[in-house]
Amino acid sequence: MGKSVNPDLAKARSQATFDPANLTNYLYGGPEKLRRKRYLPAFVFKELCTEMSLTDLCLIFLGLLTHVSDYLGLTLSIENMAAKEYKEEGFKSTDDMSREEAYEESMRRAVYTNKRVLQLNLQDQEEQYYFREIFVPGANPFALHYVMFKDAINTQGTEDQIQKWLPLAETYAVTGTYAQTELGHGTFLRGLETTAEYDVQREEFILNTPTITSSKFWPGALGKTANVAILNAKLITKGRNCGMQSFWVPLRHLETHQPLPGITVGDIGPKFGYHTSDNGFLQLNRVRIPRENMLMRYSKVLQDGTFVPPENDRLVYVPMTQFRFVVIGRSGWTLAKAVTVATRYSAVRRQSEITPGGGEVQILDFQTQQHKLFTQIASAYAMIIAAKAAKDLYDSAFSKMEKGNLEDLPMLHALTSSMKAFNTWEMATGVEQCRMACGGHGYLLASGIPQMYTDMVSACTYEGENTVMCLQAARFLNKCQEAANKGERLPQLTRFLQTSRLNISSSLDQDVDLNDIIAAYEFRAATVISEANARLNAGLAMGKSQSEAWNYASQLLVKAALAFSHWFTVRALIENMRGAGFDNSTETLLLQLAKLYALDGMLRYSGDFRKVG
Structure with a gap:
């Protein structure tokens, strides 16, 4: 070989x-x-x-x-x-x-x-x-069937519903999708217009997309592949809007694959990427489904139309939270693939001379090329390891949620929201850096990098547009800062808001201590979160309404969420590299890589770090 x-x-x-x-x-x-x-x-x-x-x-x-x-x-x-x-x-x-x-x-x-x-x-x-x-x-046409469709059944269905529907999904007796996003609304779930009105006489839900903007739009596999959807709609019973709930909705005949009565469904057309995925649209005209087709693990509608709400409204969003972990993890691996291609290319591509007359050298010998690639290698490792650390946190908390303990749910929602934004933005920038590091050859489809970019850059938007994700995470962080101001007990991941202190013993011209690096990122995150909270309160003091003040502080709030994720990533990378049980040579190298990642972040956000000392 x-x-x-x-x-x-x-x-x-x-x-x-x-x-x-x-x-x-x-x-x-x-x-x-x-x-x-x-x-x-x-x-x-x-x-x-x-x-x-x-x-x-x-x-x-x-x-x-x-x-x-x-x-x-x-x-x-x-x-x-x-x-x-x-x-x-x-x-x-x-x-x-x-x-x-x-x-x-x-x-x-x-x-x-x-x-x-x-x-x-x-x-x-x-x-x-x-x-x-x-x-x-x-893009696999069954991607949403594998993940969100089956996960929604598992996490939102009752035991009877799981026993009834999951075997159908596992054996492909049905093919499914997850239909949430609409033409007029995506991340703003309260704005969804599709309705599911309960008919108490017939014990059925009547599903409607009453406007053009209420049409389901973008779900993968909806255009051609799926014959069933887990569909999100506003539940209306006894004349009351009970918020978004999930329903098992047949779309196409299981034998002929033709749309069922009242169903208008099709493909939305070419996209920037994902050419082999049939993202689709769906309109519903008084489509009736039995009461038992509402996923009722947490929320219920009784026979007489009485709505029994969940203990916590956020439980409805568990399938989305789970899929965000998939997106968070894939972002790191996508960047890893891109930087592998670019690094191998840089090792075999020879161009120009460093020493006149010395012959053409590998472009990897140029420090500028090393800086482009080594920082992306470090970033890929950081994202992969931080994603694993976040998933471990979620798995531990989910086992408690299964037993009715929901105290960690807001923290997990904030973590997955902010990390989804942080990782996908870092991935998109990093993959493009790798493409440019390959010169003109990186523009060829044969390099593999263009497909990685066009397919995965959409992750900055799907399952929650990144700016909105940051603002959702910021709501939790702001509440924690308010609690910290009052001396109240904080959730595990935000206790640094009360304990973080500027006590750095080394500087950038020394062999930087790893604990100092974590402390610097922690202090930066605490400072930015505190500044965002102060800006919000200043807006309120100026007489602005809560929503106006939130908009007034929104840029700092986004920054706060990203600083929080950056701190989590740096801490996870360093702590996992130190605690993985590697031999000395491997651990030494990986801790150097962790330092490279952290110091590159300090240079990119030098204004923040200078401001906090």
């Missing part, structure tokens, strides 16, 4: 001062999980070579080329065989297909993998994801 690796790349790898296996095992959850992750691609290719056509094999191989950094377990012989056959036969990738053809090809692959996941009895969600991504490296 060594002879087939570019000499410059092989040389760069040989200069490593640590064992990459230790780090890889950590990132993927241990040797056994890593073994399984590497086994699945090899298994797939072996299966493809014996069971699928040459066309299928080559098309899937081309899909892998754009994500090759994630599939280190592939054997070179299989890679060479696929590339050789592709060259001989001249097959085209989905990049050269029309949108309709690309969707159909993606659907065909997705259906095949769905069958194989069931046949192979792959239970672990991560393994399912790895397996599917090999076949469908772009």
Whole structure:
């Protein structure tokens, strides 16, 4: 294999001062999980070579080329065989297909993998994801079915509803989507216009989209794929608006796949990215569903129309919170793929001279290129590790929520909201930096980076537009600051608002102490949150209404949410690197990486750090 690796790349790898296996095992959850992750691609290719056509094999191989950094377990012989056959036969990738053809090809692959996941009895969600991504490296038409549709059933349904509906979803007897966003409203959930009015005589809900702006718009799989939706609508019973609730709504006939009576549904058309995803629209004209089709784990409508509210209104948003963890995690891994491509390119691309007459050098030798890439490598690790730390917090809190303890729910909502914004913005900027670091070649679709960008940059908007997410998190942070001002007890993640002090023992021209770095970020976050709170109170003191004062302070409030997430990320990165049990050489290197990430952030936000001393 060594002879087939570019000499410059092989040389760069040989200069490593640590064992990459230790780090890889950590990132993927241990040797056994890593073994399984590497086994699945090899298994797939072996299966493809014996069971699928040459066309299928080559098309899937081309899909892998754009994500090759994630599939280190592939054997070179299989890679060479696929590339050789592709060259001989001249097959085209989905990049050269029309949108309709690309969707159909993606659907065909997705259906095949769905069958194989069931046949192979792959239970672990991560393994399912790895397996599917090999076949469908772009947007999977079933993406919302896998995550939000099934998660909504699991988290919002009663035990009877879960037993009734989840097996249908697991076996693809139904294909689902999650229909929340409307043409006129997205993140502002209270503004949703779709209604579900309870008819007490027939014990049914009547679903309506009474205006053009109330049309469901954007849900993935809605355009063509799904025949059922978990749909969010304003519940109206006994003449009272009871807020947003979730409903199981059949959309298409299970045999003919034709829209059911009262249903108007279709594809919204081409988008900036996600060309193989059928994002759709939906209009409902007095569509009736039985009372039992409301997901009633937390909220209920009794036979006589009495509404029984949840103990906490935010429980309705649990599926969205869960999916935000997916977005938070994928942001880091997307940047990791992009910077892997850019770093490998920089190691093998030679251009210009550093010393006149010395010959062209690897562009990775230029300090400007190193700065572009090394900071993004550090950022990718920081986001991946912080996402894992946030998910661990959520898993711990969710087990308490299952038992009725909801005290951590506002904190988790704020954390996922702010980190969703922070990570996706950092990812979008970072991937674009990686593209530019590859020069003109980064503009080629063959580099893989353009698809990463166009597909994932949408995460800055879906599941909560980022500015709105920051402001939602800021409401929680502002309440915590008000409580801190009064000396009241604070939630776990915001206790630094009462304890943070400026007590830094080192400076940037020294070997900066890691604890000082965490303290500096903590103090910056506490200061910005306090400033936002003071601005809000100043607006109120000027006679502004609460909503006017909130708008008056909104820029600082967004900044406060991002400073909070930045602190959480820096702390998670440093503490996890110190506590992961690495050997000395690996830990030393990773702590250097953590310092690089933190100090780069200090330089980018030097005004904040100078202001707080």
